[in-house]
Amino acid sequence: MIERGIEKEVEVEYTRLRIHFGPVHPALKEPVSLRVFVKGEEVVDVDIVLGHVHRGIESLAEGRNLAQALYLVERICGICSHSHTTCFTQALEEISGIKPSERALYLRTLIFEMERIHSHLLLLGIMAYEVGFDTLFMFTWHVRERILDLFEKITGNRIHHAMNTIGGVRWDLTPEMVKELDACLGEIEKSIKYIHDAFMDKTVEKRTYGLGVLDHSRAIKLCVVGPTARGSGVNIDVRRDHPYAAYNDMKEVFSVILRKDGDVYARTEVRLLEILESINIIRMVLDRLPEGSIRPEENIFRLMRKIQEGEAVSLVEAPRGELLYFVKTDGKGGLRRLKVRTPTFSNLACLKHVLVGHEIADIPVIVASIDPCLSCTNRVTIINRENGELNVVGMDTLRRRVRKKWMQ
């Protein structure tokens, strides 16, 4: 496909302008291409073009062993990397029957919620940035640095924590870390209140209230998930509905935040308040953290051998909603099939819906409120756009080619 990101393309109809919003656009850090049709300032139609970050991770993973695949799925995305590995290891554990210790499960939960805080703060910052409020953006991201520091202390990296391993976690929590986490939580709680106030500021309010409304029934029809759904009053949350890791024990400390309005502000507020819930969960985790080892004694090769042939589906609630993995192992330490269904993929479907009828100025804000991070979303068939032909590469050929390239 020829680059059209910043090029003009005037439609036949003379007042109807086709703008390519992305894939290279400063408002979006990720390449998504929205073809927006506008009349004056009003959006009349939207087309979503995906696939710019398609890296073929699923088929790559199928060509590698489980230990390698674990780090590969982590790199599906840098924002909810822990969700991906948790989901993946959960599936493997289900297939093999390896039970992680209680402590490991609690630690997984801890990182999970920290990740949720970091991800939500990131999004709030982006929202502020989209409406041109740089100071608030700087502020939220500065608060976020605290969480990242803790990640770095606990796991050794700010983004890709590499926390999970088959049957447990790799890094333990020391008492000093607990203390520091505790202090940090208090600070974040205070900042959240400040951010909440700032988001109710007049100019921000003008840019978010009543925009991009996705009503309840439509939200259900379009299968949106996560905060996007909860902003429209759809009461779903994997953490409560299908508890995994240590969430079964956490039921009483967190509530599912719901807002009815379904507009940009509602979605933003859901995220804001979810941070507070996450803080509660983390406090609980620190409180109850069981003793014990964090990972099985055996080394990774033994563990891989223990995983017999089988398949499993695993679900987690990533910061952006329900993340689903289907894993099929081949019993020889490899994967036969990996399928990832990511939250943004479900959420994007509603974009067209919420954008039509709004102004160009609202596009980035609304798009950001869905929180589309697309590294995980870019998938699906290979379509050769130059000649429009649909080119579905068969699994085997693909795998063969992949192997060949990998060997070089």
Next chain:
Amino acid sequence: MRVGKVFRDAFRSLFRKPVTVEYITKPGKMVPVPERFRGRISYDRETCIGCLLCIRVCPGGVILSTEEGKVAFNISRCILCGQCAEVCPKGAIKLSSQFEIVTYNKEELTIK
């Protein structure tokens, strides 16, 4: 009005020290690197026994076996996951705290 809050904060920060860590402009200043930080690999050739376990787990294809039965690392491919250090039976691989892996020339980044 709520604008007031942001304004007050912004105005106050005018007279406070900025939170910026003056990395590079003032030597020695940086955000502290924690103990567990996974940075550039350090490899101890002497203790390595050439079992090649590390090669089997490396997700990036970083590690190559050399003719002398040891291994070499192509750091430019390393994703710093630390899995190799974990499986190495002799502890020959460590992830150091060096995080500035910046170079003009990728070939420099091979360690043996």
Next chain:
Amino acid sequence: MDAVVAFLISIPISPLLSLLFEGIDRKLHARMQKRIGPPVLQPFYDLIKLLGKERIIPATASTRIFEIMPMVSTASSLLGASILLSNILSNSNIVGDLILIIYLLAMSSIALIVGGSASGNPYSAIGFSRKISMMIAYEIPMLIAVISMAFGPSPSLAVSSIIEFQVSRGLPLVASRLSMALAAAAFLLCIPAAASVVPFDIPEAKTEIIYGFLIEYGGPYLALAKVSKSVLNFTLTLLASAIFLYIPSLLGEAALLNLGLSLFLCLIVSLLIMFITITVPRTVLARLKVGQALKFYWVLPLTLSFSSIILSAVNL
């Protein structure tokens, strides 16, 4: 000082001062965000770098207009700035009055958007239409605020005579009359839009339309555009400080004898005005949409400027 000499001196001085002001603005902005921020001389570095870059003209652009317009824009804002500065410097007027200055500033904005939209980029086209609506919104209250001066106190609309008037009263205009205070308020409210900073940077919103009409400009063209914008901002703040808030007038007649000092005071005041009308809003506010901005300008500054005209007509 001789008026002609002052004018000739002003031409190089005004861009230097404007870039300095811009640097200060950026520094303050950064400090308010708890950052260190760029050095104060950053705009000069930017300018030098941009001037030394490759010139690229997009294939879709109509070359002539695209090339010439940044020059037109810079020339007209420079001219506006120099007229104003020479008026303050020499306290005499060789060419043009307030209306001309305001016209030149508007001209410089228009030249930029015309040049930008000649690039053929759809974002420029959107930027163009947004800028035009914005100009309608702020130019009218701004002009009325200035014209109200002619109804009331000042004998003429030449900057030097307004300054003289203020000096003869021994008070800045805002303090001497209610009508002028309203006019000053309207004028100050129009500055952020004219300078197109957040919350009114709608025509060049980075996250929406990628700088709008500036999108295709690069290298020397962008340098010219930047200078033109920076001189425009500077002129606006200096204008506000000279015609409404001529603080040196408090010194009485000495202000006219000691023009260097007066200019210095004037610059300090305009720096303050810049801080209040440009730096602070862009730090603590979020961007509005065109409709909202229009509504704001139609309501507040327009009412203010109209009431100032009415009040000055009844000599308040």
Next chain:
Amino acid sequence: MFRVISRGRIKSPWIFHLNTGSCNGCDIEVVAAFTPRYDLERFGCLLVGSPRHADVLLVTGPVTRQMLPRLIRVYEQIPEPKVVVAVGTCASSGSPFLGSEMIEGPADRIIPVDAYVVGCPPRPEAIVKGVVMAVMSKFR
């Protein structure tokens, strides 16, 4: 005269960031490098939205097939002189996605890269250092 220009260039590298299929890890670290803690702007850097304004191209991601023409296009749109910095392991060498059908990278196979910042993701400090180093060597 030449020294003045080169000083201006070193002091004001404007950055255009292009995601060529990265995992977001590096992208958020690039943005984080502009936030108060690291503040790239103290070196005069600005994150610009149009390649026409840029001097430095930060490439993140292993260059997927769809982004390949865009990478070339953006590179061409940046006026000379320009610097390219590959940020992250996958931009520097394509790993761990090497071997995929969809990957055309790493970036240096397609456009000349002046500095590599390895890490997955690199710390913002390393990104700061990468930009400063690249600019220093090329614009000197």
